[in-house]
Structures are given as C-alpha cells and as structure tokens.
Amino acid sequence: MNRSSDVVVVGGGPAGLATAIAVRGQGLTVQVLERRWPPVDKACGEGLMPDGVRRLTALGVRLEPESARPLRGIRYLDEQSVAEARFPGEPGLGIRRPVLHRALVDRAARLGVGLGWGVTARGLTSAGVETDNGPYAARWVVGADGLNSRVRRWAGLGEKRGRVERFGVRRHFAVAPWTDLVEVYWASGREAYVTPVSRREVGVALLWSGEKAGFDRQLESFPRLEARLAGATATSKDRGSGPLAQSASTVCRGRVALVGDAAGYLDAITGEGLSLAFHQATLLASAIRREDLGSYARQWRRSSALPFGLIRALLFAERRPRLRRRLIRTLAAEPGLFARLLAIHTRERPLRSLGVDNTSRLVWGLLR
Numbered sequence: 001m002n003r004s005s006d007v008v009v010v011g012g013g014p015a016g017l018a019t020a021i022a023v024r025g026q027g028l029t030v031q032v033l034e035r036r037w038p039p040v041d042k043a044c045g046e047g048l049m050p051d052g053v054r055r056l057t058a059l060g061v062r063l064e065p066e067s068a069r070p071l072r073g074i075r076y077l078d079e080q081s082v083a084e085a086r087f088p089g090e091p092g093l094g095i096r097r098p099v100l101h102r103a104l105v106d107r108a109a110r111l112g113v114g115l116g117w118g119v120t121a122r123g124l125t126s127a128g129v130e131t132d133n134g135p136y137a138a139r140w141v142v143g144a145d146g147l148n149s150r151v152r153r154w155a156g157l158g159e160k161r162g163r164v165e166r167f168g169v170r171r172h173f174a175v176a177p178w179t180d181l182v183e184v185y186w187a188s189g190r191e192a193y194v195t196p197v198s199r200r201e202v203g204v205a206l207l208w209s210g211e212k213a214g215f216d217r218q219l220e221s222f223p224r225l226e227a228r229l230a231g232a233t234a235t236s237k238d239r240g241s242g243p244l245a246q247s248a249s250t251v252c253r254g255r256v257a258l259v260g261d262a263a264g265y266l267d268a269i270t271g272e273g274l275s276l277a278f279h280q281a282t283l284l285a286s287a288i289r290r291e292d293l294g295s296y297a298r299q300w301r302r303s304s305a306l307p308f309g310l311i312r313a314l315l316f317a318e319r320r321p322r323l324r325r326r327l328i329r330t331l332a333a334e335p336g337l338f339a340r341l342l343a344i345h346t347r348e349r350p351l352r353s354l355g356v357d358n359t360s361r362l363v364w365g366l367l368r
Contacts, residue, residue, distance in 0.1 A: 077183060246265050259277065340358055
C-alpha cells in the first residue's frame, strides 16, 4: 500500500471512490482510506437520477444491464391525488448500493487507485493523515466520510444540524416491481420512497421528522403501500440514518476539501444525493489539478444552489399538509408542468425554462 500520494481520500463510499476516479483521470496519484470492507452498504433510496447516470458513465463506471432497473420518472401519491411525470431523456437507475459500490471499486482498481480497506483515519497531520495503520502523506486531503464527517471536524470546517431533525430507514422486499417509476407516498410529516432495484425486488425508504422509530411503525402511516407489501419477504436488514441535515461552514480550507455528504447535506427528499456527489467529485478533481481549491468552493455553491433550493421548497411543503396536498393536486392536474419541473430537477432544462406561464399555473394551484 502506497504511503505517499498526491491525494488521500478519507472515505471509500460512492463519493470518495468517484473523487478518486476523477483525480486519477487528471493524472494524479490517489489513496483511498476506508475503515470498512467492500462492498459497503448504506441506508439509501437507491434511485440514481438520469444526471447521476450520465456522470457515472463519464467516469468510466460500467454497470451490467441485469444489475439495475431503469427508472422512467416519478410518481407522487397522497391521501387525495396521484401525480406522475416521465424523465424527458434517458432513464435513471434503481440499483442496490452494494452493486453500485462494487462497480466503483472495480473502476478505481483498474485505474490504479490505492485502496486501503480496513484502515481507520485518526486525524490530520501537517503531512497528510494519521491512521491506525500509520501515517499517509499527501499534498491534498479529501473528506468523503459522510454525514458525520470526522475530516470536517478535524479541519475546523464547522458542523451544524438542521433545526428540524429528520430520520430515514430502509428495507428491501422480494416482490416484482409494479412500475418503472419511483413512487413517493406522502403522509403527515413523512414520506415513503419505493424504488425498483431488480426484476424481483424493491427497496422502500421511509423518511420522517421527529423522534427515531422503527420501519414497521412508520409503514403504518401508508396503508396503500402497506397493503401492497403484505406477505412479501424482507430481503435485507433495516438500515437507518439521521439526523439527516448537516452543514459545513465551507467546503475547503488550506489543503483539505470536502465532498458528498461530508460537504453538507439537507435531505433525501429529492433523491439527488449521489448525482450531486458525482458532480462534486469531478469539480474537485479539476480544482486539485489546477491547485485552486477556492475555485471548487465557488463551483460547489453554484452547483448546489438549485438542488438545495428544490429540497428546501419540498421540505417547506412537507411540513404543511394543506400546502403539500395542493401541490400534488396541482401536479396531478397539470402533468406538463410536473414534467417541466422534473426536467429542471434532472438538469435536462435550465430553471428559466419554467417560464412565466408555468410559474403562474403553479402559484395559482397552490393558492387555489
């Protein structure tokens, strides 16, 4: 294992591996340090938006067709309405997290990325990173170690939780997918996300505000989904996460930079976490090659503005049941509007494409 490299990445999940792959693409040497062994699983909705699929392809990561399910769009369901829209271009993918992780590991290994599995980082030093396996020297250190990032804390990059704590838990079921859409069931203070991940399996992720609670208790809030899953065998152990909202004061300082959830995370409500992480990985690798982390901080803010804005807007509606019902009712009555919003969400269209007419119809529907 190489103890000296241009870049050390602390965290070997999708964000860390994508960053390492992008860094190698810039002709630099890189070492990944990860305390777990692959394939690494995590509580995740496992839906990869079309933009994320494109970025994964650009990194040279290849997925076997039988290892994932195409996702054609989004369906919202609440107590009164059903709204759905299709992605305007190529589909997204529903894929189990360990399958995605293995594909990223294989790509990183082929490129010559140093992969240090079972290595726990203990702190930052003037020369690099101290671990339980000894020191690793590097000019640049990347924190890709998740929501509760230790690199973020060690580098003094700030740590702040959201005012309203949200939690999530995930379970898989042996049942044939009944749609090629990601279904989002809405109830008071919580949502259920159903993602097809294979020909005979779906993943169900539950998100809610308030105190920690188990999967079965939360599922009771979604009687239609509970009935559909009745009798289906669970194929995975429950995995939870939270509180979800975490923030950093900035994403870089000196020679240390953050990427993925470590750089700041609001919520999983839009399903865009992986897509954003892959985009950040490319931006950061380019900034490191230019030896200009300040440019990464600026680009990070620009690239995060739209997705974070959409997350805040949906969370605002989620906490106000009457507004949320109006929103879904409006999207159900205006499928073209929903499709346009989805195209903006997946970066197929710019925000300005919403236009005055669509904006007026949306506002009118919310006020009506």
